[in-house]
Amino acid sequence: MTPNPFTIHNLPYGIVSTEDNPRPYQAIAYKEFAIDVGTLETHGVFDDIPDYRSGVLNKPSWNAFASLPSHTRLAFRQKLKTYLESTAPNLSDHTIFTPLTQCTMHLPMHTSNYSDFYCSYEHAKNCSDIFGFPISQGWYHLPQVYNGRTSSLAVSGTPITRPCGIFPLEPGAQPTFQAETKLDFELEIGVWIGNPVPRGQRLNVANAKEHIFGLTLLNDWSARQIQFFEMQPLGPFHSKGSLTSVSPWIVPVEALEEVAACPRSYEQYPPVLPHLSWPGAEDRATWDVHVEATLIRDGISYTLSQSNLNELHWTPLQQVTHLGSAGEGLSAGDCFGTGTISSSRGNEKGEKIGLSCIWERQLENARMQSLPDDLHETLLKDGDEVVMSAWCKGQNGEIVFGFGECRGVVMPAPELKEYQK
Numbered sequence: 001m002t003p004n005p006f007t008i009h010n011l012p013y014g015i016v017s018t019e020d021n022p023r024p025y026q027a028i029a030y031k032e033f034a035i036d037v038g039t040l041e042t043h044g045v046f047d048d049i050p051d052y053r054s055g056v057l058n059k060p061s062w063n064a065f066a067s068l069p070s071h072t073r074l075a076f077r078q079k080l081k082t083y084l085e086s087t088a089p090n091l092s093d094h095t096i097f098t099p100l101t102q103c104t105m106h107l108p109m110h111t112s113n114y115s116d117f118y119c120s121y122e123h124a125k126n127c128s129d130i131f132g133f134p135i136s137q138g139w140y141h142l143p144q145v146y147n148g149r150t151s152s153l154a155v156s157g158t159p160i161t162r163p164c165g166i167f168p169l170e171p172g173a174q175p176t177f178q179a180e181t182k183l184d185f186e187l188e189i190g191v192w193i194g195n196p197v198p199r200g201q202r203l204n205v206a207n208a209k210e211h212i213f214g215l216t217l218l219n220d221w222s223a224r225q226i227q228f229f230e231m232q233p234l235g236p237f238h239s240k241g242s243l244t245s246v247s248p249w250i251v252p253v254e255a256l257e258e259v260a261a262c263p264r265s266y267e268q269y270p271p272v273l274p275h276l277s278w279p280g281a282e283d284r285a286t287w288d289v290h291v292e293a294t295l296i297r298d299g300i301s302y303t304l305s306q307s308n309l310n311e312l313h314w315t316p317l318q319q320v321t322h323l324g325s326a327g328e329g330l331s332a333g334d335c336f337g338t339g340t341i342s343s344s345r346g347n348e349k350g351e352k353i354g355l356s357c358i359w360e361r362q363l364e365n366a367r368m369q370s371l372p373d374d375l376h377e378t379l380l381k382d383g384d385e386v387v388m389s390a391w392c393k394g395q396n397g398e399i400v401f402g403f404g405e406c407r408g409v410v411m412p413a414p415e416l417k418e419y420q421k
């Protein structure tokens with residue numbers, strides 16, 4: 001049985017509504033329940049928190065709360081833990097605790113800016129090999145990133161309608177406007193900004209953590225035919241713009257302290273510039289988050305990928321530092337994807353289980369026997385569902401908490417005849 005991801009060690013932030021309470025409100029997941037924290041506030045549970053502002057728990061998003069200083073958010077979390085652990089609250093009090101099965105989930109924050117990184121060495125190397133180019137020089141000096149479409153963000157469960165765009169069916173053929181024939185997923189983590197950075201100021205990697213509110217799963221649905229026809233030289237646009245799915249519960253950055261970890265198994269080379277260099281030992285420079293993607297096709301589950309956030313070449317803390325380093329500022333609710341979390345790991349048969357999109361599996365020795373034979377040719381078919389999950393484990397491999405799920409089903413492209421006339 002899958003363990004419950006929402007243990008006392010997690011307490012993630014979400015926005016829910018129910019049939020009885022259709023106005024979206026702020027909730028925290030605990031065991032099988034969503035806790036209405038706005039109501040808890042009226043019971044005095046969060047009284048006497050330094051630098052707290054009342055009203056931040058009465059909104060349809062977590063932005064105002066996320067903007068509070070990190071010590072205030074930590075004190076809030078401690079008060080909530082004390083309430084749940086010491087006062088043995090009545091979980092059948094439905095004014096506070098609603099079964100998660102009765103909740104409709106919404107995007108947890110209002111987002112002004114969405115960007116997506118390209119920071120897995122394995123992914124960059126495989127994409128470069130497919131196109132026969134070396135990884136660019138810049139990739140080794142900075143975490144490469146493009147600005148995506150904020151409007152693509154959608155909460156887990158939102159179906160993806162197969163995107164349409166302009167591309168040739170075969171190399172050299174006449175490009176036409178048509179439904180994507182190579183739809184892919186990308187397994188990523190979403191990073192959500194809390195405490196803002198004003199325009200003109202910049203971060204150092206050593207204090208970047210204070211500006212992160214928390215993490216979710218993120219699926220950067222990718223239309224590969226559209227992408228590789230449109231991408232040079234300005235970057236991806238429609239290929240990534242139709243949908244970016246995120247899991248509904250933001251795992252607090254404070255919860256991740258338990259799984260602070262060393263990044264990758266090698267040192268970054270050439271040496272990174274001072275503002276991106278983690279001071280001292282790297283043992284708390286990233287987080288140990290096991291990530292996984294599953295394909296459900298015709299009722300059968302296939303493991304697509306297993307990887308870990310700590311295997312990225314550039315860490316989320318280096319990414320957030322780079323994101324604001326030109327002095328453009330960061331706002332509460334801004335979100336970025338870490339980039340596809342591909343890794344070089346093998347499964348017990350030596351197959352590349354760490355590849356976190358299907359596109360990379362066209363390379364020699366990159367297929368897995370356990371996946372459908374034609375997957376690397378067809379990529380995702382209509383009706384396929386991609387389910388992502390993430391888990392944080394303790395020293396003995398026991399699960400401490402999880403991220404929940406990020407799901408999406410592929411729906412057929414719309415009828416295009418009228419548009420193509």
Ligand SMILES: O=C(O)/C=C/C(=O)CC(=O)CC(=O)O
Pocket residue numbers: 116117118119120123127128186220222236338339340
């Ligand atoms: O340059 C390529 O061949 C591929 C780039 C991407 O797919 C962009 C992207 O989303 C990067 C990532 O997720 O790591």
Ligand SMILES: [Ca+2]
Pocket residue numbers: 116117186188220337339340
């Ligand atoms: Ca991506």
Ligand SMILES: [Mg+2]
Pocket residue numbers: 025036038039058
């Ligand atoms: Mg309320």
